[in-house]
Amino acid sequence: MNIILIGFMRSGKSTISQELGKRLGLAVVDMDDMIEQKAQMRTPKIFEKFGENRFRELETEVAMEVGSMRDIIVATGGGVIVYSINIEYLKQNGGKIIYLHTSFDEIKRRVQKHSRPRPLFKNTEEAKKLYLLRLSTYQHVSDIAITTDNKEISVIVDEIIRQLNV
Ligand code: S3P
Numbered sequence: 620m621n622i623i624l625i626g627f628m629r630s631g632k633s634t635i636s637q638e639l640g641k642r643l644g645l646a647v648v649d650m651d652d653m654i655e656q657k658a659q660m661r662t663p664k665i666f667e668k669f670g671e672n673r674f675r676e677l678e679t680e681v682a683m684e685v686g687s688m689r690d691i692i693v694a695t696g697g698g699v700i701v702y703s704i705n706i707e708y709l710k711q712n713g714g715k716i717i718y719l720h721t722s723f724d725e726i727k728r729r730v731q732k733h734s735r736p737r738p739l740f741k742n743t744e745e746a747k748k749l750y751l752l753r754l755s756t757y758q759h760v761s762d763i764a765i766t767t768d769n770k771e772i773s774v775i776v777d778e779i780i781r782q783l784n785v
Pocket residue numbers: 626627628629632651662695696697698699737738739
């Protein structure tokens with residue numbers, strides 16, 4: 620069974636997936652890394668040179684590839700839910716979708732603290748619009764939703780393992 624982590628930028632998908640991988644002894648695949656490898660450039664550069672649509676095309680290719688793998692943990696990019704086909708691909712092989720829910724205030728704090736450049740988080744107002752737009756989709760497509768605000772990583776990982784019953 621694959622375990623797929625979804626959620627807005629800075630909801631903790633990469634960190635939690637690494638911890639979950641260690642705890643369950645499963646390999647971790649990061650979709651943003653795979654996209655960057657395919658394009659041979661970093662994400663902001665892909666957006667700048669080819670636009671968001673090209674990034675989304677690559678993201679769908681990667682979702683298809685990842686969906687055919689087995690027993691892996693998948694860290695997705697925040698926009699993976701923009702196209703529902705991605706979720707269909709990721710759910711192949713009985714993939715379980717975990718939504719890491721984080722309040723916008725907490726996300727804002729995390730972005731301000733330390734963050735790699737994110738083309739879709741240029742300013743708070745736009746990012747908040749995107750957050751509100753996506754919120755119900757994250758909830759709708761997920762099998763399990765976990766709130767991450769004020770929680771230690773190990774607590775979140777425990778909760779995921781408990782709810783997955785693995
Ligand atoms: C995006 C989120 C990013 C990355 C790209 C687009 C989005 O991933 O895929 O910049 O649309 O929310 P993270 O969620 O890991 O920041």
